[in-house]
Amino acid sequence: MKTLAANDTRRTGQGRITNDFSIQVATVNGSGSQSSNNVLMRSIFQMGIPVSGKNLFPSNIAGLPTWFTIRVNKDGYIARKKEIDILVAMNPQTAVEDVKALQSGAVCVSPSELNLTLRLNELRTDVKHYQVPFGELAAKATENIKLRKLLTNMIYVGVVAELLNIEQEQIDKSIANQFEGKTKAIDLNLNAVKIGREWAHENLKKEDPFFVERMDKTAGKIIIDGNAAAALGSLFAGVTVVTWYPITPSSSLCETLIQYLHEYRIDEDGKATFAVIQAEDELAAIGMALGAGWAGARSMTSTSGPGLSLMAEFVGFGYFTEIPTVIFDVQRVGPSTGLPTRTSQADLISAHLLSHGDTKHIVLLPGSVYECYEHALAAFNLAERFQTPVFVLTDLDLGMNNWMSEPFKYPTTPMDRGKVMTAEDIERVGDFARYKDVDGDGIPYRTLPGTPHPKAAYFTRGSGHNERAGYTEKPEDYQYLMERLNRKFETAKKYVPGPVVDTKDGAKVGIIAFGSSDFAVRESRDQMNVANLPTSYLRLRALPFTEELRKFVESHDRVYVVEQNRDCQMRDLIRLELPDLAMKIRSVRHFDGLPIDAKFVTDAIMEQEK
Numbered sequence: 001m002k003t004l005a006a007n008d009t010r011r012t013g014q015g016r017i018t019n020d021f022s023i024q025v026a027t028v029n030g031s032g033s034q035s036s037n038n039v040l041m042r043s044i045f046q047m048g049i050p051v052s053g054k055n056l057f058p059s060n061i062a063g064l065p066t067w068f069t070i071r072v073n074k075d076g077y078i079a080r081k082k083e084i085d086i087l088v089a090m091n092p093q094t095a096v097e098d099v100k101a102l103q104s105g106a107v108c109v110s111p112s113e114l115n116l117t118l119r120l121n122e123l124r125t126d127v128k129h130y131q132v133p134f135g136e137l138a139a140k141a142t143e144n145i146k147l148r149k150l151l152t153n154m155i156y157v158g159v160v161a162e163l164l165n166i167e168q169e170q171i172d173k174s175i176a177n178q179f180e181g182k183t184k185a186i187d188l189n190l191n192a193v194k195i196g197r198e199w200a201h202e203n204l205k206k207e208d209p210f211f212v213e214r215m216d217k218t219a220g221k222i223i224i225d226g227n228a229a230a231a232l233g234s235l236f237a238g239v240t241v242v243t244w245y246p247i248t249p250s251s252s253l254c255e256t257l258i259q260y261l262h263e264y265r266i267d268e269d270g271k272a273t274f275a276v277i278q279a280e281d282e283l284a285a286i287g288m289a290l291g292a293g294w295a296g297a298r299s300m301t302s303t304s305g306p307g308l309s310l311m312a313e314f315v316g317f318g319y320f321t322e323i324p325t326v327i328f329d330v331q332r333v334g335p336s337t338g339l340p341t342r343t344s345q346a347d348l349i350s351a352h353l354l355s356h357g358d359t360k361h362i363v364l365l366p367g368s369v370y371e372c373y374e375h376a377l378a379a380f381n382l383a384e385r386f387q388t389p390v391f392v393l394t395d396l397d398l399g400m401n402n403w404m405s406e407p408f409k410y411p412t413t414p415m416d417r418g419k420v421m422t423a424e425d426i427e428r429v430g431d432f433a434r435y436k437d438v439d440g441d442g443i444p445y446r447t448l449p450g451t452p453h454p455k456a457a458y459f460t461r462g463s464g465h466n467e468r469a470g471y472t473e474k475p476e477d478y479q480y481l482m483e484r485l486n487r488k489f490e491t492a493k494k495y496v497p498g499p500v501v502d503t504k505d506g507a508k509v510g511i512i513a514f515g516s517s518d519f520a521v522r523e524s525r526d527q528m529n530v531a532n533l534p535t536s537y538l539r540l541r542a543l544p545f546t547e548e549l550r551k552f553v554e555s556h557d558r559v560y561v562v563e564q565n566r567d568c569q570m571r572d573l574i575r576l577e578l579p580d581l582a583m584k585i586r587s588v589r590h591f592d593g594l595p596i597d598a599k600f601v602t603d604a605i606m607e608q609e610k
Contacts, residue, residue, distance in 0.1 A: 017209040019049050019074035021085035023160065026098050027153070028091050030062025035178050036153035037068040039189075040160060041402065042177070043170040044072055045223060048215040052078035053223075053402035054595065059248065059340040065094045076217060078404055079519035080397075080595040086164075086210060088156050089120065090134075099124050107208045109159060111135065128208045130200075132159055137199055141192045151192040158196025163204065164212045168197070222405055226372040226398040229408070230328055231257035233376025234300055235264065236411050239326075241292035241299040242276045243285045248340045249396040250302040250330035282307035286314045286327070290389075293318070293325040294460065296448040298380050298415075302328035305347050306337065308354065315389050316355025317462045319485070322435070322444070324383035324418075326376075327351075328392045330399040333593045342593030343396035345515055346565035349573065351391045352543050358482060360489050362496060363391045363543040367518040369403045371497075371541070378497060381416035386492055387446060395564070397595040398516040419445040423453035434458040435481065436467040442488030489544055496542035501552060503536040509609065510556035512549075514540040514570060516595065517562050523598035524605070531602075533609060540570070545577050553581045560605050562588040564596055 023040070027033040034055070041053045052071050058064035071081050083103050089095045089110040095118055099108055104126040112131040115121060121129040137155050138148040154175075161171055171193055179185040230253050234242075242261070244254040258276055265274045275292075279285040285301045292299035303311065308329055318325060331347045333339035352363050362382055364375040375392050383390040426432050426447070432455050435444050447456040458469040465481070466472045513521045518539050525535050538552045553559050553574075561571040568587040575582040588604040590596040 015209055016211060017085075018211050018213050019072055019215060021072055021210050022081045022083065023070040023072070023086045023088070024084045024098070025068045025088040025156070026091045026094050027066055027068075028062070028093070029058050029060075029064050029066045031066075031090075031153065032150040033066070033068065033090070033153045035189075036157050037070070038402075039154070039171065039174040039178055040157050040166075041070045042174040042223065043161070043166050044070070044212055045218050045404070046170040046173060047167055047212060048218050049074065049212060050076045050078060050215075050217050050404055051223075051402075052404060054080060054397070055401060056594070057341050065091055072212065074215060074217070077519070077523045077598070079523050080597045082597045082599060086160070086208075088160065089114065090152075090156065092118065095120060096123065099127065102127050105209075107163075107210065109156065109163075130159070130163070130204055132156070132196075132199070132204075137195050138192075141195050142188065147188070151188060154189045154192035155196035158193035158198075159200045159204075161193065162197045162200035163206065163208070164210060166212055167214070168193075218404065220407065222407055223402050224369050224405060225252070225400055225402055226366070226369045226394050227253035227330065227400060228256045229369040229372035229405075230302075230366075230376045230392065230394065230399075231260060232408060233373040234326070234380070235260045237298065237377045237380035238415055239298045239300050239380065240274050241289065241297040242274070242301070243279055243288040243292070243299065244277075244301050245279050245282045245285045245303070245307060247282070247304050247307050249332055249400045250304050250307075250328060252400065253302040253328055253330065282310040283314065286311040286318075286325075289325040289327075290314060290318045290323050293383070294321075294323045294449070296420075298326075298384070299324075300326040300328065300380075302330065304330050304332050304340075305334045305344075305350070308347060308350060312355050315361070316357065316359055318389040319355060319359050319361065320462055321460050322387040322446070323389070323460075324387050325389050326379045326383050326392065327389055328376075328394070331393060331395040333591075339593045341396065343516070343595055344565060344591065344593065345393075345395055345517070345563050346567075346569065346591070347393060348563075348565070348569040351393055352573070358486075360486070360544070361389060361391055362386065362489070362492050363393055364497065365393055365514045365541050365543075366398070367500075367515055367539055367541065369398070369405045370408065372398065373408045375497065375541075377411055382492070382495060384418040384420075385416050385495060386443060386488055387418060388488075393515065395516055401595075419443055421445045421447050421451070421456070423451055423456060426451075426453045426455050432456060432458075433467045434469040435465060435484075437484050437487070441491040442484050442486070443491065444484075493544050493546050496544065496546070498546050499541055499548050499552075500539040501537070501548055503552075503555070504534045507534040507536045508557040509533065509605070510536045510538065510552055510559040511562060511605070512538050512540060512552070512559060512570070512574070513562040515564075517564060517590075520596045520598045520601050521562055524601035527598060527602045528605065531606065533606065535605075543573070545574070549574065550578055550581070553578055553584055557584070558586060558609075559584050560586050560588050560608070562590075562596070562601055564590050566591045
């Protein structure tokens with residue numbers, strides 16, 4: 001089929017914009033649009049063009065507004081772009097506001113029926129409007145009234161594909177993958193796309209500058225969300241006990257992991273080699289995870305902010321009694337219920353210092369889906385090496401949205417079970433004291449329940465204890481214990497993932513960020529470089545901080561900490577770590593619940609640099 005985009009005689013002469021725009025589809029929750037949006041995104045990806053996809057959905061019931069945004073960028077930028085170039089306005093509730101938000105020169109594809117009532121083309125005369133009779137076309141696609149709403153989504157895929165020149169072969173391939181094994185569904189959706197595409201070809205005159213053209217920048221890459229990546233990392237890390245309670249936006253992490261476990265962790269007799277328990281609440285979930293870690297299993301749970309709050313006492317117990325487990329916190333907006341389906345980086349201090357008393361936890365901060373996988377692997381090793389709960393902090397944007405990535409590498413190093421003494425070890429050494437610092441690194445040796453040696457047993461208690469796990473309230477015993485725990489935390493600096501540092505010669509300005517903010521910061525640095533403001537960049541990947549942090553701050557006149565929370569949590573942690581350099585450290589805050597974008601970072605830093 002000859003496409004509109006390929007027909008030069010139908011173009012208006014505007015400057016051609018190729019592989020550099022954003023598409024937003026505005027629908028309602030529960031309309032079935034997710035499948036069609038994925039087909040659209042993956043078809044462009046399969047043409048070798050870098051993409052990312054973000055789903056902005058409500059926390060309530062079906063029928064409320066939802067938006068799916070696809071960013072297409074030839075240079076590989078995959079952070080959120082605030083400006084929308086192509087709007088598919090399928091939701092009457094939001095159509096007026098969605099169109100008002102468009103920048104001049106943008107495109108709006110809308111149902112012709114919708115335009116009759118809302119007059120969108122009169123609302124914005126500086127926007128190119130394409131009106132499509134979706135209801136009429138859906139009736140051609142199927143006689144089944146219930147299916148018409150679903151197939152309407154694929155009709156707009158066909159219209160957009162025709163306008164942008166998306167290869168039909170890739171649309172076909174994406175639909176086949178999306179509905180794998182469902183022949184009837186594949187045929188229905190392919191036909192709906194065909195109806196939309198043919199109608200657009202015969203009835204629409206191409207009068208906008210946006211096109212896609214085949215590239216070669218996605219070869220060998222994958223598209224995956226951070227929760228699925230973390231689930232894969234946990235699988236390969238050897239997790240055997242998963243205890244969890246569902247909570248947005250972390251639920252899909254355990255749900256995906258459960259699928260992997262059932263596929264890859266069934267023995268020859270058909271029996272599961274793992275245990276998954278959906279607990280009655282987060283308090284029970286962390287309690288069971290710690291119990292499994294105490295027994296020698298590799299255990300984990302996943303949660304978000306409200307669940308983390310419930311876990312505080314048990315996490316403190318795990319820290320004080322030195323029991324390993326892994327806690328994934330996929331952050332959302334709080335406090336309280338907050339905005340369950342919006343993103344945030346506001347659990348940082350909560351996770352790092354969770355529990356009462358003097359407590360400091362190891363926290364890993366993945367900045368990509370690849371690192372969600374890598375840090376999951378690392379978290380289980382660190383938890384057992386340091387005999388403590390270890391946190392992996394992602395967020396809704398990283399955890400639930402679609403990201404382009406290099407394929408994950410199969411792990412080649414053995415599991416690090418840490419300092420576990422066997423009966424033979426005890427017999428050889430002649431002694432065992434559970435909480436004694438033998439090596440000077442703060443990390444004691446442990447035994448697992450059932451170790452067949454009379455000296456292997458000890459009493460696990462959350463109250464004061466001495467080196468031999470005996471009850472004590474002696475001041476010197478408690479002080480020794482707390483200093484040893486802190487020494488263990490200092491030792492962790494040698495084991496946690498170090499920061500990624502990119503220095504620029506002559507740069508007086510440095511930027512520090514972590515987690516999903518990385519995508520926006522890297523794009524912002526290019527923007528500021530064009531504006532003659534060269535910057536260096538340090539991306540933190542873990543707490544505790546390592547020595548690279550001090551060196552970076554010392555070598556710059558001003559350092560901006562970019563984070564997605566109101567209270568500058570990372571900035572304040574850095575100032576506590578480097579009090580003598582505190583005056584150098586400034587803040588760039590983004591906390592409206594939407595993913596941070598590059599222009600926001602650029603504008604915030606440039607304004608402070610005036």
